[in-house]
Amino acid sequence: MARSQPPQQPPPVQKLRLQHVKRGTARFASHRDFGRALERALRRAGVPMAYSSGFSPHPRISYAGAAPTGTSSEAEYVELGLSERCDPQKVCDALNRALPAGFDIVKIVEADGRRLPELLQASWWTIELPGVDQQIFVQLADSLRNADRIDVSRMTKKGERRFDVRPGLVKVWTSQSGLELIIRHSEPLVRPDDVVAALRLLAPQLLSEIDAPRATRRAQGPLIGDRVSDPLEQGGPRPAPGARTA
Template identity: 50%
Template sequence: MREQPEQQAPPVQRLRIRYAKRGRLRFTSHRDFSRAFERAIFRARVPMAYSSGFNPHPRISYANAAPTGSASEAEYVEIGLAQVLDPAAVASALEEALPDGLDVVEVAESPGGSLADLLEASHWQLDVPANPVSAEAAVAAFLQAESVTVERMTKKGLREFDCRGAVVALSAVPHGDGSRLDLVLRHGVPAVRPDDVLTGLRAVGGLETGPAPLLTRVSQGPLDPETGTVGDPLHPSV
């Protein structure tokens, strides 16, 4: 019989990390980030807890990564440690070890429970070249529609779904030479992305989105159903 592997001790501390993807690093895929993050953990000498089994791996949980090409100020990951550390010291060490553009925003102790369950919605800013009058008209047409069907290629082939139901709030304001769309998007299944909403806006309102609109996640976390605002998953009770 194959010898059973040694059982690893459970984490003595769990930390939740908020990080940003900025500039050219927004084109980093989730797989590329996970590799960079694990290398940063090793270089920073963070004492990780490991899983049990024949192939132990560091206790790292990723949650709801932004689509490749999107900038973000609110990406999250949770790590389990073999020693209790000061979250501020971990933040400083990881910031030194990660490349510029993948930036640690905050590290906090986990209060328990599931981080993924707290990520109910995202607040996005979408910068498009459309003039403000056209953008406002497209937004109005979109919000008046009961449903807006779009298509997106997935790993399982071309998929058709409604992108209107996931939109909690949407507005347009002038920004530079074009417009900025302010979007609150509820997470769900199927997952509706900000580029799906842009596709819907083109379909129902003729919105000019340009070849490469800048999509930036400003925050993600618990959704207040009364105000439609997105809270802070590191401090959910605030």
């Protein structure tokens, strides 16, 4: 006997987009870890979630541009589909009371007609280099800017993959703690550890004293020139303030 199809769930009546951070020890949490924590928080906060149709309905949560495990971030984005209209600020407050430390919600807005994944075109990353003298930062930034091609290897589920990281680097400058980079979200996606691998190839003598590098995503959103703007800005993105190049 054929299995009857379950009833179709109604579409969301409201979509909210939230920006959250990943700070402290939360940087070691994986994307799945955060997903489980968010679903628990939504239940505890009593947020009226819309659900998908099918034999295994799940809450309508869309993730985009998640930071790699082990990195901190000030700009992670999630979209929620709700079955009832809610005040975004009340949802923000309720989730912050229910989420684990390090996963604070910093902003919630009602979604407009733009697709969230299409808005996340680039990221601004800080790569801290403990043990490296500040005077060397400028040399490292120059080595990245002046290289025509930088091939690095990364292990994937399908084995080792070799690719050029240079096309993904939009802008490189220095700060007191290390290097600042605007990285375009291209295919393959260039990650902070790929940039560190490139630096080890370009300037091995300069990184002989390097300790464990630490990466933090400062912003993520539309790429306007060489700057990353706010994807939750209503009425279209505006350039975010950027630092002076080295």
